[in-house]
Amino acid sequence: MEINSIFEGIEEDDVNKMLKCFEARKMVYKKDRTIVTNIIGVKMIGIILSGTANIIRYDYNGNRSIIEKLEENSVFGEVFSRLGSDISVIATSDCEVLFIEYEHLIKRCKKNCPYHSALINNVLKLLSRKIVELNERLDVLSKRSIRDKLLSYFELLASTNPKRSFTLPFTYTDLADYLSVDRSAMMREIKNLKDDGFIKTNGRRITLISY
Amino acid sequence: MEINSIFEGIEEDDVNKMLKCFEARKMVYKKDRTIVTNIIGVKMIGIILSGTANIIRYDYNGNRSIIEKLEENSVFGEVFSRLGSDISVIATSDCEVLFIEYEHLIKRCKKNCPYHSALINNVLKLLSRKIVELNERLDVLSKRSIRDKLLSYFELLASTNPKRSFTLPFTYTDLADYLSVDRSAMMREIKNLKDDGFIKTNGRRITLISY
DNA sequence: ATAGTTTTGTTGCAAATGCAACTTATTTTT
């Protein structure tokens, strides 16, 4: 049921035809390179074909915010953010990105190619999944204390593992940015969580203790 | 360009045929009534046809979180949240809700009705808009201080008005929940913002002062 | 292997926030 790719269920040959019909462009980026800055006005959507990236922004105090973590098959673009300026998409690993004009995707192409609806269905599911993820992040950020933010994020990561154990998907420094809290305050709270017997840690490997 | 309804561009007659084909159900709810609780397992999507509602949840400390504010044409459902239990959708005004089975929407119906793709396109746009809104909320919640949360939320509301003036869409009590901060601390900060000349207020009418 | 860079771990202190407990307005209901 889970969709793996925007081209799921479409033959490779047909995919290539579609890409031509859509005037799609595939781009390759090295780790830490900027994929897009100032997305403003560009009515393209990007699809991460491989690798990972972050949508980030520095506020006027110089605090970095990771607006969103993009993974394989994540979709991004100005149509999805409105925020436009001072936002960048940065590759966090080598990655391939496919750019498609949004209008092309939304409207049926003149040739009315039969794969179009399959593609739209796939995008629908990717967007749904994105909404799920955004809601999850909101759920974490809506917690009032660092402790509750950590616990609810950890709970999320642990929920897929029966041993309630998981490896953080990024560094502690990045985790603080992801949770929008001060790093040292977060480290202090992680220490408290350990002292209070809520978690065990071994580097970035964390285990949630249940009662 | 903005889409106004999930049925935009489809004739009323055809809409009715589709609703039958989809086995859609329309329900009416009075203000403050529960539209859904424990969304878990129900593979329906709901579309707010008129009125407003909030997706809310009480955490284990009894703090209420407004997970999401739903307006006319907002889409909601378990497929969009995964969170399932302890979440409720509550009508904040009298409202009409249309329920459609998700699978019906995603898959082409047997009769392959021609309006189906128009509908999917509309849903695609509604979902995109929802992602924009979720990102906006994330942008607000990712601010580290109450002051910055307020300013960035106010900025959002003011951005559509050339006079940088707007009316809060809900009570200050609800605003505190929406921003996930303590109400009294928020009121204090609003006072500070006034004293420091950032804003003027008159009840729920707020004006942002520029330099 | 070593020098350079980034991450992790700590701490004291000031500032911001949450909490509790009220009073006063405003709105809603009877």
Next chain:
DNA sequence: AAAAATAAGTTGCATTTGCAACAAAACTAT
């Protein structure tokens, strides 16, 4: 119109958080 309920506005105080400034550890690149 009065009573009841909800919202707004305040304040003192304890706690949490952010900030700044380090040192130690773990990675990276030469």
